[in-house]
Amino acid sequence: MEFRKRKLPQFLGLFILIFTFCGHPSFAQQRDEVEGVVYDTDSGEPLPGANIYWAGRPQSGVVSDENGRFRLQKITLPAELVVSFIGFQEIRRQIQENDKPTKIYLRPEEFSLSEVVVSERRPDENVKSVDMGKSVVPIATIKNIPALFGEVDILRSLQMLPGIQTAGEGTTGLFVRGGSADQNLVQLDGAPIYNPSHFFGFFSVFNPDAIDNVSLYKGNIPAQFGGRLSSLVDVSLKEGNTNRIRGEGGIGTISSRLTIDGPINDKVTFVASGRRTYADIFLGLSSDPNIRNNSLYFYDLSGKVTYRPSDKDKITVSSYYGNDFLGLSEQFGFGWTNWVNSAVWNRTLSDKLYLDVNAYHSSYNYAVYFQDEESGFAWDNLFSESGLRGELVYMPKENLKFHTGVHTQYYHFSPLNFAPDENSNLEGITTNARNALQYNLFLSSQWEINPRFSAEVGLRKSFYQQIGSGVAYEYENGDPRTGVLTDTLNYGSFQTMQTYSGWEPRAALRYLVNESSSLKASYNRNYQYLQVASNSSAGLPIDRWVPADRYMSPISSDQYSVGYFKNLVNNRWEFSVEAYYKDFQNIIDLKQGANVLFTDNVETEILAGRGWAYGAEFLIRKNVGSTTGWVGYTYSRTYRQIEGISLGQPFNPRFDRPHDLNVVVNQQFNPKWSASLTFVYTTGQAVTFPIGIYEVDNQRLPLYSDLRNEDRFPDYHRMDVSINYKAPDKGRKWRGSWNFSVYNVYGRKNPFSYQFAEILNETINFRPTSDNPVTTRRPGVVKTYLFTYLPSLTYNFEF
Incomplete structure (x- = not known):
């Protein structure tokens, strides 16, 4: 892949022209339309996917967007406006000639067994939209999926979709279409989260009660997002109820949670959420002091304030803080924290032009300490990202939409500090800080060319600078693999050390075969300027993130995909098949036996090469009725080829799993009782077994x-x-339900790891003594598994 240095002002001129065009007076001309926003009466939140049309003219109706907004061509007024949504009571409103933009509230219908809807989108969106490789899993569906320890988990629920694989038992890491876990951009209200997991990957950081929407893009990632190769997991905190204070939560096997939201006044709402485990409380009840003095917990806190100063403005400020800690007596401690902050301003400039501004700061740090007279130490590290994104959305026609904007990012990787205790025999280690700036410009358009053809075309330009203060090293023959250091270069604050840039085109096409089926194709190019250098495929809290520099070029990927989408029985069933091919350049891996945690010369431990992946994903899904769910199957292969690894021959990374089958079934028996079942089957991980001794x-x-x-x-x-058992409502303010789940119901002993060792006296952990000597020895394999069947009980409540 070729990178050329380009002058920023030259390309910036193109975008100045674009913004100048967007500011042209023609953008502000008023169309002869009625506009408004549709809300859920109970939650007070915008309702996307509602149908809006004039009475007697349903064929000319529109659908509300992701913010509940709609614009409908006027007819001779006064006239009757009809607003409907499956699962809600239809409303009809008389519209007069001089009516201004209006708010419309829909009230949920009483429970109807024959119309249980698990989709929060248009019933035919999978066929009609241009989106490929996009999945939206409703929070209600996620909460019904059986969970480890009864802890409902967003990321683990996404693993049930085609094209997404895991690192192993219990982990929340995502491996999407041949990409590693660090190639996924996981963001909360527009701010990235670098370690989205608790308990070493067993749970994700997202409290489901506080989440409004989860969208996964694994194919055609929109041009306004970038920086990762494989997927975007876009998570939004919900906004507070505008009508009353309400709450929900749960008391589970290992943790409890509580979320409260509501209005502060007629313009301001809030959401506050908290969750904590209490494993450490049970440890403290032990009579064994070696157990009683241990600590093991995580907690997270999140909140969001929404301010609507006018009908045209909305400002939200959200924050998330999560903490994990593992302590063994007072001798060893290991903890890590995520702190994510985001502010978003949405402004309606006209009936066709919208402005979105997002400022954020995200930081992650970990600390380890060990108290010992001879080898005690303290070790900590921190890295962060701050960013500002501005986006204009222009909709000149119902069938045409433009997105354009700019996104700036600042990365800071603090020095890794390894400080021995005063009397320790160890030596201290301090690495140099690493900093980088990135500028991104993007432009995209969505155009329904005619009733059959739709297209989405986008272009993103990324500029990357590694900046000081920092240190760069020079090696013999310019090759860091020699390990022979010849010079050290020091750079001052914000002095440019290395630059890269890249064009990132995206395109997607949809051809509507008929009202219930379509063909789609897409192409995506992405650049990633940060990578994880790690020996672990599962992802660890101490993984080393390294930015691109003079020796490590950014990685890039080109993905091609095609698909066929079909809806059956009046959109009650969905069927899709997608095939893809992905090509990677400059992908890194570590030398055999490499150690990158404490070195300032990471480039000496890294090798780079190429990779490729291909596969086909099948999905059949039932969205409506008392029985809902889906069956997904993926056939995929992933390869890497890096000089210096596996004799330079292609090899499979550990997460290459050719066959992956997922089944999810939800059954609503009556208003009180429901049940869910999931089944997972995958090919085993690729590993290297010994060939001798x-x-x-x-x-x-x-x-x-x-x-x-x-x-x-x-x-x-x-x-x-x-x-699940839900107590009858009967108009009470407090509503409770019980969930009983069993993880791994038939007790399958799935391997978590293998250890190759000598078996002495046919005993795994045999310790020889003078009275009990070694009599037999043989090579053996010790398999470790984490769980057999694991029951859990959770009480959920709302008020």
Whole structure:
């Protein structure tokens, strides 16, 4: 992949012209339309996907957008406006000639067993939209999926979709279409989260009670987003109820949660949410002091304030803070925190022009300490990203929309500090800070060319600078792989150390075969200027993020995909098949035995090469009725080829899993009782098993082949079930429900890890003594598994 240095002002001139065009008076001309916003009466939140039309003319209606907004061509007034949405009571309103933009509230219908809807989008959106590789999983559906320890988890629910794979048992890391976990942009209200997990990956940082919407893009990522190769997980905190104070929460097996929201006044609403585990409380009840003095917990807090100073403005400020800690007595401690802050201003400039501004700051840090007279230490690190995104949305016609804007980012990677205790025999280590700036300009358009053809075309331009203060190293023959240092270069604050830039075109096409089926195709190019250098595929809190520099070029990917989408039985059933091919350039991996945690010369431990992935994803989904759910199957292959690894031959990374089957079934028996079932089957992880044994200092050690990941774990499969009981409402303010779930219901012992060691006296952990000597020894494999069947009970409530 070729990168050229370009002058920023030249390209900026093009966007000045674009913004000048957007500011042309023709943009402010009023169209002969009626506009408004549709809200959910109970929650006070905007209602996307509502149908709006004039009485007697449903064929010329429109659908409200993601913010509940709509614009409908006028007819001779006065006339009757009809607003409807599945699961809500239809409303009809008389519109007069001089009526201004209006708010319309829809009230949910009473429970109807034959019309249980689990989709928060237009019933035919999967066919009619240009989107490919996009999935929206309603929060209500996520809460019904059986969960580990009864903890409803957003990221683990996304793993049930085609094209998304996991690192192993219990983890929330996502591996999307051949990409590694660090190639996913996970963001909350527009702010990135660098470690979106608790408990070493067993739970995600998102409290489902506080979440409004979750969207996953794994194919055609919109031009306004970038910086990652494989996917975008876009999570939004919900806004406060405008009508009354309300709350919801749950008391579970290992944690409890509470969310409260409501109005502060007629223009301001709030949401406040908290969650905490209490494993440490149970540890404190133990009679064993070695257990009683241990600590193990996580908690998270989130909040959002929404201010609507006028009908044309909305300002939201949100914040998230999460903390994990593991302590063994008072001798060892390990903790990490996420702190994410975001402010968003939405402004309606005219009936065709909208402005969105998003400022954010996200930081992540971890700390480890060990108290010991001879080898005690304290070790900590922090990195952060601050950004500002401005976006204009212009809708000159109902069938045409433009997005344009700019996004600036500042990365700061603090020095890694390893400080031995006063009397420790260890040596201190401090690395140099790393900083970078990134500028992104984007422009995209969505155009319904005619009733059959729609297109979305986008272009993103990214500029990246590694800046000081910092240090760069020079090596013999300019090759860091030699490890021979020849010079050290020091750079002052904000002095440019290295620059890269890249064009990122995107395009998607949709051809409507008929009202219930369509063909789609898309192409995406993305650049990523940050990578994780790690020996672990599962993702650890101490993973080393490294920015692009003079030796490590940014990675890029080109993805091509095609798909067929079909709805059946009046949109009650969806069927889709998508095929993709993805090509990676400058992808990195570590040398055999590399250690990058404490070195300032990371480039000496890294090798770069290419990769590719391909696959086909099948999905059949039922959205309406007493029985809902989906079946997804993926066939995929992922390869890497890097000189210096596996003899330079193509190899599979650990997350290459050719076959992946997921089944989700939700059954509503009556208003009180419901049940859910999930089943997962995947090919086992790719691993390297030893091919022999050799002796060193009277120790027998496993011998490995030069070829990487030629073996596999056994296939993974698991079934989870849950039963829900909801107490009758009867008009009471307090509404409760019970959830009983069993994780891994038939007790499958899926391997978490393998250890290759000598088995002494046919005992795994045999310790020889003078009275009990070694009599037999043989090479063996020790399999570790985490869970068999695991029941949990949760009480959920609303008030």
